[in-house]
Amino acid sequence: MTVLILAQEADAPTDAVVAELTRRDVAVFRADTSWFPRRLVLDAELTGGRWTGTLATGHRSVELGGIRAIWYRDPAAFAFPPELTDVERAYAHREARLGFGGVLAALPDVLWVNHPNRAADAMYKPLQLATAAACGLRVVPTLVTNSPDAVRRFTATLPGGVVHKSLGPNSITEGGQHKVAYTRKFTAADIDDLRGVASTALQAQEWVDKGSEARVVIVGERMFTILITATSAAARMDWRADFDALTHELIDTPPEVEAGVRAYMKALGLAYAALDFGIEKDTGQFIFYESNSSGQYAWLEAQTGAPITAALADLLAGACS
Amino acid sequence: MPGAPGSPLDDDPLSSAQLRYTVRVPGASAAVGPEETRPFGLRFAQTMPTPVTKVFSYCHDQQVAVDDDGRPLIETMGKDWKTKSATDGDEGPEENWGWEEE
Numbered sequence: 001m002t003v004l005i006l007a008q009e010a011d012a013p014t015d016a017v018v019a020e021l022t023r024r025d026v027a028v029f030r031a032d033t034s035w036f037p038r039r040l041v042l043d044a045e046l047t048g049g050r051w052t053g054t055l056a057t058g059h060r061s062v063e064l065g066g067i068r069a070i071w072y073r074d075p076a077a078f079a080f081p082p083e084l085t086d087v088e089r090a091y092a093h094r095e096a097r098l099g100f101g102g103v104l105a106a107l108p109d110v111l112w113v114n115h116p117n118r119a120a121d122a123m124y125k126p127l128q129l130a131t132a133a134a135c136g137l138r139v140v141p142t143l144v145t146n147s148p149d150a151v152r153r154f155t156a157t158l159p160g161g162v163v164h165k166s167l168g169p170n171s172i173t174e175g176g177q178h179k180v181a182y183t184r185k186f187t188a189a190d191i192d193d194l195r196g197v198a199s200t201a202l203q204a205q206e207w208v209d210k211g212s213e214a215r216v217v218i219v220g221e222r223m224f225t226i227l228i229t230a231t232s233a234a235a236r237m238d239w240r241a242d243f244d245a246l247t248h249e250l251i252d253t254p255p256e257v258e259a260g261v262r263a264y265m266k267a268l269g270l271a272y273a274a275l276d277f278g279i280e281k282d283t284g285q286f287i288f289y290e291s292n293s294s295g296q297y298a299w300l301e302a303q304t305g306a307p308i309t310a311a312l313a314d315l316l317a318g319a320c321s
Numbered sequence: 322m323p324g325a326p327g328s329p330l331d332d333d334p335l336s337s338a339q340l341r342y343t344v345r346v347p348g349a350s351a352a353v354g355p356e357e358t359r360p361f362g363l364r365f366a367q368t369m370p371t372p373v374t375k376v377f378s379y380c381h382d383q384q385v386a387v388d389d390d391g392r393p394l395i396e397t398m399g400k401d402w403k404t405k406s407a408t409d410g411d412e413g414p415e416e417n418w419g420w421e422e423e
Contacts, residue, residue: 005384010377015385015395022383030384059381120338166362171369173349179366196361241367 001320007073029062034076069319111319119293135263148194161207183238208278
């Protein structure tokens with residue numbers, strides 16, 4: 001029985017899990033989807049209604065029927081021969097996605113962490129917020145719009161402030177520079193000049209007057225809640241903006257949060273996620289912001305000692321026993 | 322206008338599955354667009370240092386990244402996060418080999 005890990009080659013958390021599984025004598029086959037088709041060969045045949053065959057590199061192979069767990073840890077895109085034309089590359093990409101991905105999707109009795117389609121569904125932040133609320137987690141008023149008038153109306157009803165935050169990945173490259181659009185509070189000047197709101201969807205959300213924030217990392221049935229406290233103005237607005245101004249503490253998950261998080265994971269069909277919360281200064285209540293089904297965790301493990309790598313190894317190895 | 326077939330902007334516009342591909346193909350352009358149409362969410366985007374990834378090679382026997390001597394980086398790199406980067410901004414700091422060397 002084997003754990004298949006699909007991850008990029010330079011990924012420290014994956015290395016740590018591979019090392020832990022190897023130490024436990026659990027068979028591991030690690031590959032990156034960018035190796036397909038040139039360095040990763042799929043040979044799958046439908047026999048008796050089941051897909052059999054192998055997935056192989058020049059160094060090792062795995063029987064498809066022996067795969068019991070797949071850790072889908074943000075692998076890179078398929079990489080095709082440079083000689084392909086754009087049309088050929090587009091065709092090749094579709095065929096690879098549907099063929100390579102399709103065979104893996106058809107393997108029975110496999111634990112996915114996470115299944116890429118479940119993870120893709122879970123990327124929709126409006127769905128995250130509605131699901132979290134339905135699962136008993138607290139959320140704050142949120143607006144998604146391309147209407148400047150709607151932004152004015154929404155901000156006028158929330159005197160404590162409103163932030164805008166990206167609905168998806170928020171980094172771009174312009175003029176050779178790497179840029180990140182962090183969460184930011186609307187100012188009065190912004191409301192007077194809402195050019196660009198009509199260009200696409202925008203997410204605005206009531207500002208949470210928070211004392212700290214928390215990232216809750218869920219690995220199967222295990223849950224690790226790390227309190228993140230910011231000590232700079234930039235980090236208080238968005239802790240991703242100033243990592244040097246953060247302190248971390250592993251804490252117990254409040255029971256009502258734990259129950260809501262478990263319901264959330266079940267509703268979205270996820271085995272792993274990192275959920276971010278703000279913790280209200282006055283009440284101590286956890287306010288759900290968002291979840292990341294490929295959310296990072298190793299820096300939290302390093303800072304707090306939370307045994308997340310071991311929990312992932314437990315989860316993946318458990319499917320093989 | 323839809324993107325070219327197979328591009329990150331191709332068909333299936335409402336599927337988030339397509340977005341998972343674009344995450345790995347970050348957008349890049351030569352210059353900032355006109356203020357009138359620049360998405361509001363990008364108006365205040367901050368310039369960040371481009372992360373530097375340590376030179377490594379991948380060991381197919383151990384299935385981990387290794388240094389020039391073949392030693393796994395996780396044995397020779399400290400889990401200090403001084404050099405961590407956050408290029409995707411949404412997932413916490415990236416955890417490639419940006420850790421400080423011990």
